[in-house]
Amino acid sequence: MDYVSLARPAVRQLHSYSAGTTIDQAKRRFDLDHVIKLSSNENPLGSSPKALAAMATLTDANLYADDDHLALRARLSEPYGLRIENTILGHGSNEILLMFFLTFVGPGDEVVMADPTFSLFPADTIVTGATPVRVPLRDGVHDLDAMFAAVTPRTKAIVVCDPNNPSATCVDPAAFANFASLLPPNVLLFIDQAYREYMPAESVEGTDYVKSRRGTIVTRTMSKLYGLASVRFGYGFADQGMIDLMQRVRVPFNVSSTAALAAMGALDDSEFRAATIAMNDEGKATLEAAFRRLGLFAYPSAANFIAVRVPGEAEAAYTDLLRRGIVVRSGDKLGMPNFLRITIGTPEQNRELIAAMEAELPAWRERAPVPA
Secondary structure: OOHHHHOOHHHHOOOOOOOOOOHHHHHHHHOOOOOEEOOOOOOOOOOOHHHHHHHOOOOOOOOOOOOOOHHHHHHHHHHHOOOHHHEEEEOOHHHHHHHHHHHHOOOOOEEEEEEOOOOHHHHHHHHOOOEEEEEEOEOOEOOHHHHHHOOOOOEEEEEEEOOOOOOOOOOOHHHHHHHHHHOOOOOEEEEEOOOHHHOOOOOOOHHHHHHHOOOEEEEEEOOOOOOOOOOOOEEEEEOHHHHHHHHHHOOOOOOOHHHHHHHHHHHOOHHHHHHHHHHHHHHHHHHHHHHHHOOOOEOOOOOOEEEEEOOOOHHHHHHHHHHOOEEOEEHHHOOOOOEEEEEOOOHHHHHHHHHHHHHHHHHHHHHOOOOO
């Protein structure tokens, strides 16, 4: 049976999501004993101890979770002056993104987004029958002027990934305020802030726009800061009217009891949060200084990863580092040729990365094409 011919045309346009190389895959490929994974922007400190302790209290795994999660939604929304009715939970923030598209986007619509940006934005646009309108980054940052110019009567939504994945850059708050004020009121604004906690204090705060501009949604996750990537917990804030409609397409019991317990425990873990941010800030400064010393350009990072340009092909540099037991992401597969996307690790992991890159640089430069 030809299943491809039976699939919807939109699905035939898609490719499966490509995750980063795992530690086990790296060990098998090059027969390695020691591997450092700096490819998926996970928390190198591990997981919030209070989240782990909270998950260990689960006793009624035979029962369905409380599908409303009222206490958790209240806890998440209150610091921002929002309410339970403004809050939706998801199996990671990716699920909330898909809920948004399934609720509001359809055939004939256009969705404006940066290029490159997180791969699920164009994928969800296509799977719902709409057209992604890709606007190239300018110096690694969302080109808000060009994105505004790309708005047409068919534009249903604009997606802003801040900080952007894979470039790690953030938008200027004043420029974003002007951009948001100029958008037509019937254009929905989706702000993905999966890495918001790592951003400078003066950066865009998406929840401010939820309160000041109707038709705005912002998403967050606990995968990064709290080290709960495998638990899968994300959340979003928007107008009650938007949330009510998205709840209609939400899969029942999409957030497990385990994830809800972990999230509530993580919210109490201010020590782990502070330690994570401090280590990330220190590691970012170390890597940025090392890249400057090595003569490598890197975009200024507002996240827990850095995009750095390497001589020659990114895929070759990725393989060379993998052979040395260091897993990063090749920008060739992220729409960012000649760049590596590297998670900021522990001090020891960062030192090993820098030493490996320094050792490989002569070969990379030798292989790099000579400029015309």
